[in-house]
Amino acid sequence: METGFIDVDAVDKIIDRWKYDPSYLIEMLQDIQGHFRYIPKEVAQKLSDDLDVPLSHIFHIATFYKGFSLEPRGKHPIYVCTGTACHVKGGGRILENVMRELGVTKEGEATEDLFFSVESVRCLGCCGLAPVVEIDDEVYGHTSTVEVSKILSKMRKAEQPE
Amino acid sequence: MFKLRIEDLDRIAEENKKTMSLRHGAGRVKITVHMGTCGIAAGARNIMAEVMRCVGESGASDIIVTTSGCAGLCSREPMMTVEVTDQAPVKYIDLDKKKTKRIFDEHVMKGNIVEEYALAMGGERTL
Amino acid sequence: MSETPSKNEQKPPVGDVSSSSRMQLMLCGGTACVSSGSVKVKAALERELAKHDLTDEVDVVVTGCNGFCAKGPVMVVQPDGIFYQELKEKDIPHLVEEHMLKGRPVEKLMYSPPDKKTAVPTMSEIGFFKKQRLVALRNRGLLDPESIDEYIARDGYKALAKVLSEMTPEEVIDEMIASGLRGRGGGGFPTGIKWKTCRMAAGEPKYVVCNADEGDPGAYMDRSIVEADPHVVLEGMAIAAYAVGSSKGYVYIRHEYPLALKRLQKAMEDAREYGLLGKNIFGKGFDFDISIHFGAGAFVCGESTALMASMEGHVGEPRAKYIHTVDHGLWDRPTNLNNVETYANVPVIILRGTKWFTSIGTGDVSKSPWGGSKGTKVFSLVGKVNNTGLVEVPMGITLREIIFDIGGGIPNGKKFKAVQTGGPSGGVLPESLLDIPVDFDQLTKVGSMMGSGGMIVMDEDDCMVDIARYYIDFLAGESCGKCVPCREGLRQINKMLTDISNGEAEEGVLELLEETAHTVAETSLCALGGSAPNPVLSTLRYFRDExxxxxxxxxxxxxxxxxxxxxxxxxVNCNGCTLCAIKCPQHAITGERKKVHTIDTSLCIKCGICRDVCKQDAVIVK
Incomplete structure (x- = not known):
């Protein structure tokens, strides 16, 4: 099993940014999640060594909060809002349809080619525009199953080699 | 070392009341594009770009363009408020580029409120 | 001066809210109005009122900026709500005699839209705005959130200046207690009492924390306040820090709120630049600065002890409630925690005083801040309602006014079924309760709660079992797992609700559901578990037939x-457009072009796409 190339410099920079202070462990993990799109095991180990914090503690945190994933997320993570306003306006059905369309069986999973990943989020704070989906920091409001499906195929096409 | 004295608050307020209240000819019109997360999600960035384009095109120098947070009525975003000196502000809703251009041409440049796109005029009841 | 009525006729009517005055003249003292002469107008008002012996009956209140600066000085007469504009000193004798004394409003001084040639209504003619009253959101849409100067021009940091130069910390605390301000984040605990306890707690240093980790799905007012008016949060925190004796503050904000974060950071930089954060603020020997901590997505972190554990870099597990965070909070030090909306109320209370604040809302807080709900509350009015958005209303307004007058009712001619308040810890209320006044105590009495202010409207197409299951599923996922009743109880409740929803439940399940729910409520460690059964119990109470x-x-x-x-x-409705057949992922729909289509129910997975694409509204779900 290949461990993969881990960008050690990037991790060092992140730890340095938070001044090796373990009380900012959550912030460091957020930066790591942002950089690698997940928490690689090797990075968790490095954090544990550098900060002198047990590895189990790091995994405890990484599994407790919804913002972290231990599996790589896709290049374009899709967040389907299932906050209450979105729920009553069909957010749940949008999630089901996106998962079925991408062939993803579990929330947080990525497609085989790691292009998309999909998961629900509890609330994006745009309840006035429900139902809402966020892809690549772009929030799509008043959306629908059909609408999202169109967005996804457009994104695929845009990045397909000619 | 402290930097600001209490008296300075009044001075800063005084200096800024021009943009805040528009009464002294610094600007004839103030356009506020409401850019909260919901506004941006509904397309406020495009509206802002269009406003800037219109301002540039018109060559006018007496128009103040500014952003502000959510105006509250998220279901009708994108929204913008046009305030002509000495008139009640008018809130426009459900905007797109075309509507923005028309509001700019009609209301901002000629002073005629575009009724079809307007939600209301006046201010909210604060405090 | 002609026919002055005898003084007896001018006595306040019996049962008037304020015992001392019958009328308040809200004169704008915003910068713009001051510069256009409101100080002179105020002096003239006071002189004329004294002349007619009305000083005890009519208050002159100088307000913050009214927002309609172009017509200043402006004045609103309450309770009549009459709006006067462009007042001049010479207008006042006539105005006082006619309106304040004889009760006849002076039309020529009132606001009239400039030659009403347009059909555009004024804001006050529009239901959505008419019943709102903006206190916490007072600057929304009016200032550039990235300009500290504009905030200052709207009386920003004046409250901080006032407390630092004129008030002792104890006086600030007394003022907050007298105002009756209760926590806007959910619990409704009196803010002043929390500050007092924190001030008296032993241990140094003390911390001030702002909870901006809006975890309640369906509520987004805190995000909106931080995005629209970040300085008000900083100012509120600084005042709290002065009152409790702290010099270090933290904002705990959701990682998912990038715009709010950016504006908050900009506000902090600007405030430091001006010396409004940092050492020796205003030269008054008070130091205060703020750092930001990120939330990583855990509803339980709304619980104060869990939030602080998370800030220390641990998992957000609450601890037993008998140790209070005001005594042993962040890093075991006394910590004052309020949410964004609460802090946003602080500066305006300091500036305008408790008399003004307590004139809004319900109950009587003169003896105890628990005696009522004062001020306003921001709600996120969402779901099946025409005007979705953030609304700020005086406490005591009815649910019906919020949903029908402000919200404009239910879209598509559907029937109102229920409204959910208080987020996952709140309850679902039926139509019969639409006329209760909205305040902390009333909502709790009927089995819901104020919470952070989510208000989700549901129509006849929403299933109450599904709603209960939705909340319990959410809460079961968010349970930190530390205590058994919450971890296991919610899992069992979730299973029962899923069975009911699937039509697989057996007789007797509702009784078991109720019993389990009560057990979870009574035996859980923290408020998450303690209030988690509310959605189940309230739907069972009001929608048992479903x-x-x-x-x-x-x-x-x-x-x-x-x-x-x-x-x-x-x-009848199908026109054979074939759209549904093309879009159906299961190829379960067949039919020729321009002929009626049919669904093979053995293939149908009920994804609902056919209904989404059908323009004829021909897909029936029964």
Whole structure:
């Protein structure tokens, strides 16, 4: 099993940014999640060594909060809002349809080619525009199953080699 | 070392009341594009770009363009408020580029409120 | 001066809210109005009122900026709500005599829209704005959130200046207690009492924390306040820090709120630049600065002890409630925690005083801040309602006014069914309760709560079992797992609700559900578990017949629970456009062009796409 190339410099920079202070462990993990799109095991180990914090503690945190994933997320993570306003306006059905369309069986999973990943989020704070989906920091409001499906195929096409 | 004295608050307020209240000819019109997360999600960035384009095109120098947070009525975003000196502000809703251009041409440049796109005029009841 | 009525006729009517005055003249003292002469107008008002011996009956209140600066000085006469504009000193004798003394408003001084040639209504003619009263959101839409100067021009940091130069910390605390301000984040605990306890707690240093980790799905007012008016949060925190004796503050904000974060950071930089954060603020020997901590997505972190554990870099597990965070909070030090909306109320209370603040809202807080709900509350009015958005209303307004007058009612001619308040810890209320006044105590009495202010409107198409299941599923996922009743109890409740929703539950399940819910409520460690059964218990209380239909008849009256409905096509409405057949992922729909289509129910997975694409409204779900 290949461990993969881990960008050690990037991790060092992140730890340095938070001044090796373990009380900012959550912030460091957020930066790591942002950089690698997940928490690689090797990075968790490095954090544990550098900060002198047990590895189990790091995994405890990484599994407790919804913002972290231990599996790589896709290049374009899709967040389907299932906050209450979105729920009553069909957010749940949008999630089901996106998962079925991408062939993803579990929330947080990525497609085989790691292009998309999909998961629900509890609330994006745009309840006035429900139902809402966020892809690549772009929030799509008043959306629908059909609408999202169109967005996804457009994104695929845009990045397909000619 | 402290930097600001209490008296300075009044001075800063005084200096800024021009943009805040528009009464002294610094600007004839103030356009506020409401850019909260919901506004941006509904397309406020495009509206802002269009406003800037219109301002540039018109060559006018007496128009103040500014952003502000959510105006509250998220279901009708994108929204913008046009305030002509000495008139009640008018809130426009459900905007797109075309509507923005028309509001700019009609209301901002000629002073005629575009009724079809307007939600209301006046201010909210604060405090 | 002619026919002055005898003084007896001018006595306040019996039962008037304020015992001392019958009328308040809200004169704008915003910068713009001051510069256009409101100080002179005020002096003239006071002189004329004294002349007619009205000083005890009519108050002159100088307000913050009214927002309609172009017509200043402006004045609103309460309770009549009459709006005067462009007042001049020479207008006042006539105005006082006519309106304040004889009760005849002076028309020529009132606001009239400039030659009403347009059909555009004024804001006050529009239901959505008319019943709102902006206190916490007072600057929304009016200032550039990235300009500290504009905030200052709207009386920003004046409250901080006032407390630092004129008030002792104890006086600030007394003022907050007298104002009756209660925590806007959910619990409704009196803010002043919290500050007092924190001030008196032993241990140094003390911390001030702002909870901006809006975890309640369906509420987003805190995000909006931080995005629209970040300085008000900083100012509120600084005042709290002065009152409790702290010099270090933290904002705990959701990682998912990038715009709010950016504006907050900009505000902090600007405030430091001006010396409004940092050492020796205003030269008054008070130091205060703020750092930001990120939330990583955990509803339980709304619980104060869990939030602080998370800030220390641990998992957000609450601890038993008998140790209070005001005594042993962040890093075991006394910590004052309020949420964004609470802090946003602080500066304006300091500037305008408790008399003004307590004139809004319900109850009587003169003896105890628990005696009522004062001020306003921001709600996120969302779901099946025409005008969705953030609304700020005085406490005591009815649910009906919020949903129908402000919200404009239910879209598509559907029927109102229920409204959910208080987020996952709140309850679902039926139509029969629409006329209760909205305040902390009333909502709790009927089995819901104020919470952070989510207000989700549901129509006849929403299934109450599904709603209860939705919340419990959410809460079961968010339970930190530390205590058994919450971890296991919610899992069992979730399973029962899923069975009911699937039509697989047996007789007796509702009784078991109720019993389990009560057990979880009574025995959980923290408020998450303690209030988690509310959605179940309130729906059972008000919509039991819907549960019974699922259990006994295996039927979902709202037509929502997937297992209990079938999809079919209405032969009358179908025009054979073939769209549904093309889009159906299961190829379950067949039919020729321009002929009525049919759904093969054995293939149908009830994904609902056909209904989404059908322009004829021909897909029936029953």
């Amino acid at each position: 549960y019974e239909a699922h259990v006994r008849e295996k039927r979902c009256p709202a037509g929502l629970c997937k297992n209990l409905v079938t999809y079919s096509i209405d032969p």
